[in-house]
Amino acid sequence: MFTGIITGVGRIAAVHDLGRSLDHGKRLEISTPAHYLDDVGLGDSIALNGACMTVTSFNVSQNLFTIDISAESLAKTAGLDKVGTVVNLEKALRANDRLGGHIVSGHVDGMGVVNRFVQIGESWLLQVLAPSNLAKYLAYKGSVTVNGVSLTVNRIEDTGQGCLVDINLIPHTIDNTSLGHLQQNSTVNLEIDTVARYVERMLSLDTSMKAQP
Secondary structure (H helix, E strand, C coil), X not given: CECCCCCEEEEEEXXXXXXXXXXXXXXXXXXXXXXXXXXXXXXXXXXXXXXXXXXXXXXXXXXXXXXXXXXXXXXXXXXCCCCCCEEEEEECXXXXXXXXXXXXXXXXXXXXXXXXXXXXXXXXXEEEEECHHHHHHCCCCCEEEECCEEEEEEEEXXXXXCEEEEEEECHHHHHHCHHHHCCCCCEEEEEECHHHHHHHHHHHHHHHHHHCC
């Protein structure tokens, strides 16, 4: 479990094939800020741009750790297969940690596309086109995770192409996450609010049971 509060910004230092076919995944080497790995152990979970991954090896002196990512995960996420990509890092939540963002599972629900990314005053407007199947989970003043960052929805607009989501990014978010590297047409990982997921399930199940003779 995560909170969407980024604890470090890393970079994909190397990408290695785990096999020769498209059915094989990749092994990624991730560089981190100094001392980021001081409290990390083998098998720990670290979210990369919102996708929960398992630490398979690490080198504290070189500020590097590795993860193995399957072909399926690569197909369902964005920005996790190119050397040099800047990634948001978040270590898994501990029982005594403060829940500063919202409950985040680290499972990407879909990929969105940046429609607009412009500075307005001291802040930035990030507008993302989310897939239509995620539209019912997105609400004004609700929560959404973009590349692992817990953010508040300021406006939504349903269109024929999907759901346009407006988000305000303050300078602190730009300076302390990888979101400042986004551009128009960038692809981003999205995770909807866990509470919304369960509400939709309860409502749909209740409706289907009432419809039965």
